[in-house]
Structure formats: structure tokens, C-alpha cells
Amino acid sequence: MKRRAAIGMFMTLTLLASACGNSNGNDSTGGSNNAGTGGTEGKAAPAKISIMTPLHMAETPDPKIEQLIEEKLNVDLDIQWIPASTFQDRMNAASATGSLTDIVNITITGANREAIRDGQFWDIASYIDQYENLKKLKPEVLNNTKVDGNLYALYQGRPLSRQGMIYRQDWAEKLGLSAPQTLDELYAMIEKFTNEDPDGNGQKDTLGLADRGDLASGAFKTVASWNGTPNEWGLLEGKLAPAFLFPSYKETMNFFKKLRENGYINSDFPVTSKTDQQNMISNGKAGVYIGCMCDVQQLYTGLSQVQPDAKLDVHNQVKGSSGEFTVFSGPGFNHPYLFPKSAIKSEEELKQVLAFMDGLMSPEIANLLYWGIEGEHYTVTGGKAVPVSDQAKIDRDVKPYNTIEVGDPATNGRLEGSYDYAPMQKAQDLFADNDSYVVSDPTLTLDSDTFTKHKDRLAQIITDATYNYMLGSLDEAGFDKEVERWKSEGGAQMIEEFNAAYEQSK
Amino acid sequence: MNNQLTAPSGGRGRFMRSLMKNKWLYLMILPGLLYIIIYKYIPMYGLIISFQNYKPYQGIMGSEWVGFEHFERLFQSPDFWMIFSNTIILFALQLVIYFPIPIILALMLNELRSEGYKRTIQTLVYLPHFMSWVIVVSISFVIFTVDGGIVNSVLEMLGFQKINFLLQAEWFRPMYILQVIWREAGWGTIIFLAAIAAVDPQLYEAAKMDGAGRIRQMISITLPAIRSVIVVLLILKIGDVLELGFEHVYLLLNSANRHVAEIFDTYVYVSGIQQGQLSYSTAVGFFKGFVGLVLVIGANKLAKKYGEDGIY
Numbered sequence: 001m002k003r004r005a006a007i008g009m010f011m012t013l014t015l016l017a018s019a020c021g022n023s024n025g026n027d028s029t030g031g032s033n034n035a036g037t038g039g040t041e042g043k044a045a046p047a048k049i050s051i052m053t054p055l056h057m058a059e060t061p062d063p064k065i066e067q068l069i070e071e072k073l074n075v076d077l078d079i080q081w082i083p084a085s086t087f088q089d090r091m092n093a094a095s096a097t098g099s100l101t102d103i104v105n106i107t108i109t110g111a112n113r114e115a116i117r118d119g120q121f122w123d124i125a126s127y128i129d130q131y132e133n134l135k136k137l138k139p140e141v142l143n144n145t146k147v148d149g150n151l152y153a154l155y156q157g158r159p160l161s162r163q164g165m166i167y168r169q170d171w172a173e174k175l176g177l178s179a180p181q182t183l184d185e186l187y188a189m190i191e192k193f194t195n196e197d198p199d200g201n202g203q204k205d206t207l208g209l210a211d212r213g214d215l216a217s218g219a220f221k222t223v224a225s226w227n228g229t230p231n232e233w234g235l236l237e238g239k240l241a242p243a244f245l246f247p248s249y250k251e252t253m254n255f256f257k258k259l260r261e262n263g264y265i266n267s268d269f270p271v272t273s274k275t276d277q278q279n280m281i282s283n284g285k286a287g288v289y290i291g292c293m294c295d296v297q298q299l300y301t302g303l304s305q306v307q308p309d310a311k312l313d314v315h316n317q318v319k320g321s322s323g324e325f326t327v328f329s330g331p332g333f334n335h336p337y338l339f340p341k342s343a344i345k346s347e348e349e350l351k352q353v354l355a356f357m358d359g360l361m362s363p364e365i366a367n368l369l370y371w372g373i374e375g376e377h378y379t380v381t382g383g384k385a386v387p388v389s390d391q392a393k394i395d396r397d398v399k400p401y402n403t404i405e406v407g408d409p410a411t412n413g414r415l416e417g418s419y420d421y422a423p424m425q426k427a428q429d430l431f432a433d434n435d436s437y438v439v440s441d442p443t444l445t446l447d448s449d450t451f452t453k454h455k456d457r458l459a460q461i462i463t464d465a466t467y468n469y470m471l472g473s474l475d476e477a478g479f480d481k482e483v484e485r486w487k488s489e490g491g492a493q494m495i496e497e498f499n500a501a502y503e504q505s506k
Numbered sequence: 507m508n509n510q511l512t513a514p515s516g517g518r519g520r521f522m523r524s525l526m527k528n529k530w531l532y533l534m535i536l537p538g539l540l541y542i543i544i545y546k547y548i549p550m551y552g553l554i555i556s557f558q559n560y561k562p563y564q565g566i567m568g569s570e571w572v573g574f575e576h577f578e579r580l581f582q583s584p585d586f587w588m589i590f591s592n593t594i595i596l597f598a599l600q601l602v603i604y605f606p607i608p609i610i611l612a613l614m615l616n617e618l619r620s621e622g623y624k625r626t627i628q629t630l631v632y633l634p635h636f637m638s639w640v641i642v643v644s645i646s647f648v649i650f651t652v653d654g655g656i657v658n659s660v661l662e663m664l665g666f667q668k669i670n671f672l673l674q675a676e677w678f679r680p681m682y683i684l685q686v687i688w689r690e691a692g693w694g695t696i697i698f699l700a701a702i703a704a705v706d707p708q709l710y711e712a713a714k715m716d717g718a719g720r721i722r723q724m725i726s727i728t729l730p731a732i733r734s735v736i737v738v739l740l741i742l743k744i745g746d747v748l749e750l751g752f753e754h755v756y757l758l759l760n761s762a763n764r765h766v767a768e769i770f771d772t773y774v775y776v777s778g779i780q781q782g783q784l785s786y787s788t789a790v791g792f793f794k795g796f797v798g799l800v801l802v803i804g805a806n807k808l809a810k811k812y813g814e815d816g817i818y
Binding site (some may be wrong): 089095096110111112114115120266267270454457460463464466467468 | 653762
């Protein structure tokens, strides 16, 4: 209870929360902690370790798993849960005020990259080989996190691409549709889901596609990559160019514009939240959801309460006009973990923190962080973890801890999942299927000073222009004008810098 | 020489005496004073970074000085006039449309005969003040959304075209001011009601003897009696010119209405916190504060010129 209150307090006081990070290695607290663990004589005083992580749920989790980790790794853990929607802002503020925790997961672009270059974070390349688990991390993924060839970060693994669509299989069956193979078929499905009364209540009250105000994790970028648009940057006439200069980007905008004009997509999608978007599926109002196929479990949990007979299915291969299936990939990791020197003062402390990260990567802890407690949150059948059916309990006790996993099943020995709910199992298989078709971002390991400094400001010009085009308030000429503005305010320079770096890396 | 030495000590003696005499009053003012010093004056130290290329890890002492570079960038930015005019327009809307409403509401409440009815209405109209902007904006999203929002359903039923209130730039300002009125008007009446309550009832009695009706009484007695309160609040309001409610505008801001909705507060947040241009956004904030200061001084002068008390 006390811990809960403390965590709650930390959530509101994140900016001031550097205290623990700074008091690392303070031996005076050792005595009382030893008394707490009782009977573990000879064990060293638990190391105090603080970490900031995004919280994707409404409430902080039950501390049971945190306590188990503290016990097993002999640490005094301070997890600061920060609501995911404001995580980026809060991290920026924390780094501006110098109140970072021992372990932070921040992006390695923008101002952070400058701070990394300035030596504000520990270079860990020479250390990780000393740790049994950390050295298993994949070099090619670690490589994606490098800055100027130096290694500063550990990572949390992610399948390269989890993008795909989730749709109402029962509606499709009723209307005689099969999973769409091309964008045209997808469009037809969305159209029919809107117009042909798939829920059979005699009213035209359904919606084809539910989307949200997020070009990257919403439907837009996935559809764009199906249509052959490169992942952020691609080769145009032999030179690197941003995705929005490709004709397929405009085609994708037209796809959405047409959907919206005809009322096949929620017309407020640029301001729709993820929760509202998911509710449209869960309420049985909308039929197609494009994004992470991993959301199918959650969507079904909601939907089955409203319409017990409803069926969802997942699907990944939708081909664009080129006739080939392509899908964008992430960098292979979620957030990188960095170790700020402002919080970790000495090499000795760094080793303590790395030892903790190493501990998190042991199979036992990895399972604990991802699946929960065996017997309580999951059971093991045939070498695979089967989550219990009480999703709410998993959400409450386990889910938030997912965000501090280190590595992935291939490296940390975490059990693969076996899901009772067939579409969720199918989604896992489709993640693997995506692997053969992914398009990665070529600038990921390239450097551009303009990109580092003005990425967000410039990106906003394009984001705004893209939405305004899809909403019909900008025509093609207007969009091109905004692209020119992007170029004149630094974009042209960014293109040059990336191309120079690209030539060098060849 | 001698004079110079004794004068300050004499002054200090008087000051100490008055301090001792009114010690309880000074004690009462202390928390407010401390609040102002700690939260308003001390943070001003940070304004220094608007003249630097501030890097958090180099600290205020270690960062490079660049003079007025950030201010120049602001004034030359193509966004500057857009943000400036957006801010001024929202401010003007607040002043012209919102400001009189609490006064009118207070006058109307004052005319109610039944005390119980008046109290109930008063409570009901100021309740929205306790809702955060997140809730107010979310409620209006639900009401005004195109798919299934009540307003659009009614419009459709009456045979009108649906209107996309949330994504049409021209609807941003009406939505903004409507939400401000809904949330703040009731709360704003409190001070005016208090001022009205302080009016000497004999004045009304005398007016009634002279045959003045209710409207006449309102115009000739109530309004002049609360005039100085109105002026003070107006000056304070002008001081808040650039405090148009960051949270509120930020929540309403989206890609489609950015060209009318971006104001200094949101611009500072986006460029400073989200895009990490700390020095630049501090310069923007500094400029905003400066404009506010000029406006308050101007309004105060104007008020004094027309024979009012002003705020200092």
C-alpha cells in the first residue's frame, strides 16, 4: 500500500524525482535494507536502481512482480511509471532538468543525440561482453542503436513488423468476402462493411475502417507501405529521398481521402484517440482495424462482451499496385535503454546497473516480466506459455512490466506464447511471415545534423499537410507547396546530409 | 554626514516599529509573499537561457551566449505573425464576448426574487469551473463529433448538412469561446455578485420612491456602483492576455486548425518540450510576458486617465 502511494507520488513528481538516482551507492541505507530481507546473511546490501518507463494502462500495476524481482536480483527497485501519452514530453523535461533515472528509455534522436555525443551517457561497448546474458543481444540490432559507431544502449526486442489488419470475419463471411489480397479488395471490403449492413440490423449504422490520429501507428503508414511507399526514406533516382516525395505516398493519401469523402472511415480520424478507435471495433460499430495485429486479443475481449457471436481475424498480406507485398519494419527494438552519467556516477555503479539489466535478461525474470507468475498468470503447456483467461488480471498485474523487458525471446529465453484465442496465435505467425517482406528505414544508421536538430519541427509541416490533404482542405498543389516549405526550412539540407552519409557508408 | 547616517536608521526604526505593531498582518501576508518569490521571481533566473544556446548538460553557467539570436529568429520566423495574430484574436474574443457575460449573468441573478432559486442557479452555473479542460474538451468532442455526435444528429434530422466542428479551422474560435463561456462564466459572477451585494440598499429605496423601474435601477445604480470592480477585473484580464489557457488550446489544436489555433503558449510547449529547443522557446515565452506587461501598464494608465483607481 505504502509502495503504491509512493509510486503514485512519483508519477506526479517525476521532475523532482532524481533523488534516488543521485543517492546511488549511498551505503548508509544498507543496514535497514538488510534487516528487511531478514535471514539472507552474507548477501550484499541491495543496490538501489531507478528506472523510468511508459505506462500503457490507466493504473500503475500491482507491485507483486516488482517485489519478486527485487528479491531475486537483490535490488531496491524504483520504477517510475509515466503515462505513455506524455512519456516523450516528460523524458525531454527530465533530461532538460537533469533529473534522469539510472536507466532511461529515450529515443536516440534529436536533442538526446546531441547529449549522447556530448558524453552524457555511458558508453557500454566494453562492458556487455562481461555479462552472460547481455552478450547474447543481437549485434545487428545493437548496431541500429549506435551513435557515431559507439554503443550506448541496450534494447528491448520487437518483431520487425507487427503491422497488419484486424477485421470482422463474421461480417466478411456474411457478405461473401474473403481476406483482401490487394488494396482494391481492401477498399471494397471497407465499402461493403459500411454500405451493406453487415450486422444485419436493417440500419446503415456500421463503419468500414476505424482509424486514429497517428500517421505512423495508425492505418496510414501501414497502408502506404503496402502500396510500396518506402519506410520514411527511400531511393528515388539513385538518391535518398523522404517517403512523401514518392508518388505512392500521394496515392495513399488519395486512398484515405476517398474513404473519408464517402464516409467509410470515421470522419474525425485525425483527432480520434486510440481508445476511441478501439472502442469502435469493440462496440461492434466498425469492421476493419489497421495497425498492430497484436491488438486483436484486446479488441476481442471487448467485442465478445457486446456481441458474443462476433468473430475477428488477422491478415497481413495486402498487395499494392506493384503486385508485390511489402510492409514497413521497425528497427527491431522498441525503446533503447540508456545509462545517464548524471544518475550513474561511477563505473562501479554502472556495473551494478548492468548486472541488474543482465539479471532482467535471465529466462526466469524475462518470463516474470512478460507472462507473470507461473500458475497465477500463465501455465506452461508443451514448452509454451499459455496466459490465463482472466485478461483483466493480466492487465492489472503483468502487462505494465512488459515495458522493462530486456532483449526478446530469442535472446533472453523468454517462453514463446501459445494463445487459446486462435487469431492471437495467428498474429504471432504473421509477425514471422512479415519478416520476409519488410522494408527498413535506410537512414536509421545514417547521420544528419539537420535531422538531429529539426526533425520534429520539419515533420510537423508534413504531418499537417498530409492530414489537410486527406481532409480535402489542401489540394495537390497546396500539398506540393508545403513540401517546398519543408525543403526551404531545412529539408533540402537534410536530404543532402543523408545522401552524403549514405555515400560514405556504401 | 551625520544626517546621512541617522536618516536610514531612523527610517529603519520606524519600519521596525510598524512591523511590530502590525506583526499579525505581516505574518498573514508572508505565505503569499513567499509564494510569489519562490514561484514567480526565482524562476525568472531561467530567462537567462533565452540569450544562450542552452544545453541542459552544460548548465546555465556553461552554455554558450548568443545574445538576441533567438529573438531575431522569432521575429523573422514565418510563423511569428500567425501566432501573434492568433493570440491577439483569441484575446479579443475573450475580452469582447466572454468578459461581459459574467456581468450580465450577475445582474440577472441579482434580479431573482427567490433566494433559494438564485442560490441553486448560482451553484449550477459555477460548477463547470471545477472540471478540468480535458473533461470539457472531451465532452464537446462527444457532442460535436460527426459520427454519432448529438449536434450533428440533430442537424441531419432537420435536413441540414453535417458540420465537422472539430476539424474545420473556421469552427475553432467559436468552439473555443463557447467552451470558455460554459466553464468560466458562472465562476466569474462571484466577484460581481459580491460587489453588487455591497451596494447600499438605501439607494435602491430612494430610486424606487422616484419611480425608477428595475431596469432603470440596474443602469443607474448597480452598474455605476460596480464600475470600479469591473475596471479592476478588466485590467487583470488584460494582464492575462497571453494566458489564454494553454491546456485548453493545446487540447483543441490539431493538424487542420493549427494555422488559427497555434498561440504563444502552445508554440512554446511544442518547440521547447517536444522539440527540445529550450532557448528558443524561452525567448518566445519571454516575449509573450513582455507584451503582457506592456498591455497591463497601458490599461492601468488608461483607467487612471478616466478617473478609476487602477490596480496600483
